[in-house]
Amino acid sequence: MFSTQLVRRFGLAAVMTFGLAMVATPASAQLKVWEDYEASDSVWIVTHVDLDPGTLGIYLEGLKSTWIAANEVAKELGQIKDYAIYSNQFGAADEFDLILVVEMESTDDIAPNRKRYDDFLEAYGQANIDQANEKVLELYNKIRRIKGTYLLRKLDVK
DSSP states (O other): OOOHHHHHHHHHHHHHHHHHHHHTSOGGGSOOBTTTEEEEEEEEEEEEEEEOTTOHHHHHHHHHHTHHHHHHHHHHTTSOSEEEEEEOTTOOTTSOSEEEEEEESOGGGGSOOHHHHHHHHHHHOHHHHHHHHHHIIIIIHHHEEEEEEEEEEEEEEO
């Protein structure tokens, strides 16, 4: 029979050969944009939020009157497609607890736009903006940390 050491060497050689073959694959084998995959027009702004223990309900209550309320107005005005909140069910103590997501038709919707701003301000109101800013300063900054904000685009592989 084969010795254990010989089997290990054969296995290591096979893994190394396979790995080298993968690295040596010609660039022409790579997928090509528009032919093999396409990027969506829609984009998602994703924010990872870390909360202090026991503050999820407090934070969600605050979001209801600030972030959710503002996104509802933006959605009614057609300025965003949708929004969502996701909870990290497997999060460790040093990872994020929530993901806040806003979906937009395209990156054009992220650019500064005076009309969009004026329309939002008229519909949402300066008083609500001031109240939201107060809540951020008085509550949010004490119980949460923003772990990162990302701009994502979906890739559809054909």
